[in-house]
Amino acid sequence: MVSIEKISFRRVWFITGASRGLGALIADAALADGNAVVAAGRNVAAITERLGESPALLPVALDVTDEAQGKAAAKAAVEKFGRIDVLINNAGFGLLGAIEESSDADVRQMYDTNVFGLLNVTRAVLPVMRSQRAGHIINMSSIGGYRAGAGFGAYSSTKFAVEGLTEALRAELKPLGIYATVVEPGYFRTDFLDASSLKVAREVIADYDETSGNVRRIAASLNHSQPGNPEKLAKAMIELVDASTPPLRLPLGTDTLKAIAEKNAYVTQETETWRALSASTDFAAS
Template identity: 80%
Template sequence: MANVQQGGFKRVWFITGASRAIGALIAEAALADGNAVVAAGRKVGAISERLGESAALLPVELDVTNEAQAKAAVQAAIEKFGRIDVLVNNAGFGLLGAVEESADNEVRRMYDTNVFGLLNVTRAVLPIMRANRSGHVINVSSIGGYRAAAGFGVYSSTKFAVEGITEALHAELRPLGIRATVVEPGYFRTDFLDASSLVVAPEVIDDYDETSGAVRRKAMQLNHNQPGDPTRLAAAMIALVDAASPPLRLPLGTDTLAAIAAKNAYVTQETETWKQLSYSTDFAA
């Protein structure tokens, strides 16, 4: 590993989906904070164009659905910087439409990226972190990863999977000195609601007009008017990694905080209402 450059860097970050939007902003914030960044994406040229040239930056080609590419990208990171301290699984896209309107090919493609792609990269990075007995795995979920809603049901299901994976990683990795956090952004003013990040189901079923149909219309109105500031989100990621005791979950945005509170209240009320039937299913004492 003759090209290893370890000196002077606060940490080495590996960020997927780093060519634009939140991924690029996180990469910029990490570089400005004195870190080295492995910026991974499908188009290396777009990464270099966005982030420029720096001894602290390694752009790598990575389609997260390709496990061999994930391993090669991690190997390139080790050859360049000698370690990976922070993994940010950010690559992903959304699907807008009722569950019944969501086509099989689009659902499978989204799972391949949002879930199986995340697992490909995580499996490639974890041996490095385990060997060093340190590291931080950050999986980017969503407001929809805690609370599903009409119109984003299948997308939310992928983020529910990310939440479950991260909970298990938190338990498995903590004894090894490795942290795991799932970040839950609300609506931030990025291109997530554009065609570049969001697939809109072409089939429209009139019976869902008041539910998922209303969400389709609202999403178009909200596009580029979201309440969250993506630059502040990137800064929050630096604060998260710097924290002495980072959380398992980090909601970002007042809309996510409100959604979590509403769901928790609903679950508490419903559990209380049905607890006698729940109790009744144990073997009799």
Template identity: 75%
Template sequence: LDDGNAVVAAGRDIDSIVERFGSSPALLPVALDVTNEAQAKAGVNAAVAKFGRIDVLVNNAGFGLLAAVEESSDADVRRMFDTNVFGLLNITRALLPVMRKQRSGHIMNMSSVGGYRSAAGFGVYCSTKFAVEGITEALHAELEPLGIHATVVEPGYFRTDFLDASSLLVGKEVIDDYDATSGTVRRRAAEMNHNQPGDPQKLAHALVTLADASAPPLRLALGSDTLKAIEEKNAYVAAETEAWRALSKSTDFAS
């Protein structure tokens, strides 16, 4: 809003949006539960009715699950996929007809460092972000000929409420055999809460810069911790691929 843009601010509670951002002709608060496809379509229709177009979509809704894979309950896993993956798809499908008609637009899908590299204690959460990465890569290829950009944003640990109970489920079942792996992560997460290295204000400014870019990237890593994780995984994959290259190649038909 300060940058002179019109903003559609979507959330479950419209009153909290108005309380936070005030009243402005350039602000449209809309009620939205991303798991409700009808609400997604209604929000898009309201945005187009008020502003005439939609230039940028930020798919930011999501929450985490802290548990070993075996400790992750079916109900928690399904609830998380409903929001982090199927909710993102609901919003994207509802909005894409507008951007295709415009032959312009930019979709920003919020992934995570965990969308590039999974880790003990966050395996199922990371799997939702791996899905977001795959969806965005395909969108990038499908939409580029139509003049529409797609970027997957990979933040590291930022000093937000993500590690609070409001955004992070902690598995109720605790299996002692995982104490040295996911158990350690549980304890570390509690210590890290509100002490993360990333500055959320700087992240917000980075997203505005991304929105203004004429040639945005497919992936945007945010935070030095994400950069380090990407470099370490790339080196690991390269070394492992080389070590197993002969067996990998041996499965082709003989020429």
């Protein structure tokens, strides 16, 4: 048996949703880069099957919606490796359907994972990073976290929440030597559009056929032919963590870059159009 104390790791990464998809690929890249990885997921056996066994790997059971499990996983990470340098809040899933088609139960379940689950894990890890006065929290958002669209409104709202939380974390943690970054992937060739990662609203309302209905059809045709290369995304995460001054936002994919440029141009144009009314609501200058 190899003694952990005799092994020097570049950093210790804590990754949620690490049993498959982007989480597993990021874990692979981090391990290959000489880091230790705490790979968290609901099914520990699936993590071990996907990532193998290594002195640098600690699989931990974690349902991010369970606050106690988050604290236990963080404690296990520190007991094993002594610190946590990078947190990747990757666990999450999507919901495809018009806002009216999206059921209360489905939306609440998605918020429990994508938002409240992220908060559970972040709160569990931050005491460790604060004691170190060092660390990097990376929250996985989406192209839909910057620009919402028909069919993904409820999902985008969870990622808008992640964006806002990350902005605030960036300001709160900067004096403590801890960075926060929100990553905005576009459409990458993963299982995100499969049933394992994307719920489709059961109700279908004919009035939305040209908007959300069309998005349902496009999503089905796009599955597993997305433009983004997930292995390149995983490697980009290594470069992000190595950066001396990481960004607040990191868009990944030319589709995300295009979406951001188009939204920024739209916001600028609309703001100028309505500037007079917007400015008219202040108290008159004395």
